[in-house]
Amino acid sequence: CTRVMWTPPLRESFSYPFLVLQMLLVTHILRATKLYRGSLIALCISNVFFMLPWQFAQFVLLTQIASLFAVYVVGYIDIFKLRKIIYIHMVMISLFFFFHFDLKTNFWLVFGLFLAETSCNAILAVKPHILKINVSELSLWVIQGSFWLFGTVTLKYLTSKIFGIADDAHIGNLLTSKFFSYKDFDTLLYTCAAEFDFMEKETPLRYTKTLLLPVVLVVFVAIIRKIISDMWGVLAKQQTHIRKHQLDHGELVYHALQLLAYTALGILIMRLKLFLTPHMCVMACLICSRQLFGWLFCKVHPGAVVFAVLAAMSVQGSANLQTQWNIVGEFSNxxxxxxxxxxxxxxxxxxxxxxxxxxxxxxxxxxxxxxxxxxxxxxxxxxxxxxxxxxxxxxxxxxxxxxxxxxxxxxxxxxxxxxxxxxxxxxxxxxxxx
Known part of the structure; x- marks a missing residue:
């Protein structure tokens, strides 16, 4: 709220509410046993409105496609759901080009997202042929992941080199400057602003004071334990055709992977904390999840746990609110x-x-x-x-x-x-x- 209040013109401030809606719809689709056309149409519309105001929205959706693909590879969602979501993304890209005025530039900016979705579709198409080879489950995961990375990263790099496309080259240069001594005019122009620097050291401390980070870590560890347990059960079977059922609660795994992606973005570019902090709040809500903490709620009433967590958070949280409320002023130029x-x-x-x-x-x-x-x-x-x-x-x-x-x-x-x-x-x- 404070970000939108103090910097309303930022493009991502207009886009982010539609990303929240979009992620809610993705979660609903992952949880539902049956897909409804209305949910898919709503997902497509929210995607379009998320993409239109902000050119970098495609990178966020790329992390979503990567997370969903990983969830599918391990076995938490079926091929039908993933294929439907990818089709919706492709329709969204078409509508985005139709409504946007700068077709040339945005075509190459969105091309990486298009390659990621096309690679997913190609893998879904050839997977039945791979299964005929009778490979192990782990080998199947590696084959699919490698194919997706090649189709997304390598083909994007080669295509840009062949056609001499440099519209998004400054993004790669900016990331390169984060790890190496590389610098040019573009990277210096970005990194001279604090919001494009690494996440400030005080941020994790502020997350800890409000207990947001500790609660998220507890939830994340619980999800990781579930993933390890599920994967161990799958890998213990020698052949891929033995596993006939789908693993449960893929939406939890998806949000955990999305949290990792947002954490990486937020650490590399402080401005992208916009995605990390709200998603941490969403993950913290899973402290109430019976799927993760059912063993605890058998001994302690869920309401007592929620009350205790909120009471502890409100100590620093109320101080933060008071600090914001005390800022009184009027814009004048x-x-x-x-x-x-x-x-x-x-x-x-x-x-x-x-x-x-x-x-x-x-x-x-x-x-x-x-x-x-x-x-x-x-x-x-x-x-x-x-x-x-x-x-x-x-x-x-x-x-x-x-x-x-x-x-x-x-x-x-x-x-x-x-x-x-x-x-x-x-x-x-x-x-x-x-």
């Missing part, structure tokens, strides 16, 4: 308001503006004037036009320390520009026509 008012009443409706992206967003949305900036840094053709003076000292060391062009224009805009507006923060220059 008088210089920008002056700029917007001047643009609205002193310029023509077709006057075109260029400048820093946050300012241009206000010009576009509040003054309804066209801008030359493009908001999608994911477009490889647009990235070379992006600049940041502090980083150019690293990119161009021969000219390091020299004043940037913008600073020179602030002091003297002639002969190519003339100053038409200026206040304590902003200065608007107009191009002088030849």
């Amino acid at each position: 008088l210089p920008q308001e002056e700029l917007i008012e001047w643009i609205k009443y002193s310029t023509k409706p077709d006057a075109v503006f260029a400048g820093a992206m946050p300012t241009m967003a206000s010009v576009k949305l509040s003054a309804l004037r066209p801008i030359v900036n493009h908001p999608h840094y994911e477009d490889a053709g647009l990235r070379p036009g992006c600049s940041m003076p502090e980083i150019w000292d690293v990119e161009d060391p021969a000219n390091a320390g020299k004043p940037p062009l913008c600073n020179l224009l602030v002091k003297e805009s002639k002969p190519h520009f003339t100053t038409v507006f200026q206040n304590s923060v902003y200065k608007v220059l107009e191009v002088i026509e030849e």
Whole structure:
């Protein structure tokens, strides 16, 4: 709630509620003994609305496909359910392309997700032929996992190299910079902001103070014990055809795997705690699960356990709430308001503006004037036009320390520009026509 309250314009703030709905529907589908068309249609719609506002949503759905595929490989869901979910994802991709305006860029951004789903479908198709070889269960798991990784990662890499696609290359470079000394303009532009750095050390401590992390660890260990017990029972049988029944409670295993994926994302990029913290809260609710803690509830009333956990959590939780409630203020940016008012009443409706992206967003949305900036840094053709003076000292060391062009224009805009507006923060220059 605080994230949306303090930073409402973030694209993921618009997308995340639909991801919550989407995961609820996936959980319902995994638990249901019979699939209903309404659930599948609702899943497709929520997927589309999750994808539309945020270009990086496809990476989150990629972790979901990977988790569901792992759940299927081990035997917690049947082939029919997985195939239906994959088909829904493919329909979602088609609808996404239909509704989105930047077809070229988003095609290659979503291509990795498409390959992951196609690889799953291919494995489902060839699995009956693999079973004829009479391989062991463990070998079958390894074969399917290796095939999926090859079809998703290797083919995506080869396709990008063959067609010279670099729209999502900065994502790989950003991850590379997390583990190695690699750096370029793109990685420096991202990592200079704290939200794209590693998770801060205080975050696990805050999770622990509210008892969220300890409760989640208890639930996670209980699920892992169940998985190990189930897998041991399966692997103890020599042939794959011996196991005729499906393992129970695949939704618990799915959420445990999804938690691992969100944890990795949150640790690597602090901004993606957006997915980790709420999912930890969802996992903490499983402390009430009779499937996991039925042995405890036979001795202690479930209500007593829930009350004790909530009472312990509320000690630090109430302090956190009070801290948020004590923040009282009002947004005020008088210089920008002056700029917007001047643009609205002193310029023509077709006057075109260029400048820093946050300012241009206000010009576009509040003054309804066209801008030359493009908001999608994911477009490889647009990235070379992006600049940041502090980083150019690293990119161009021969000219390091020299004043940037913008600073020179602030002091003297002639002969190519003339100053038409200026206040304590902003200065608007107009191009002088030849």
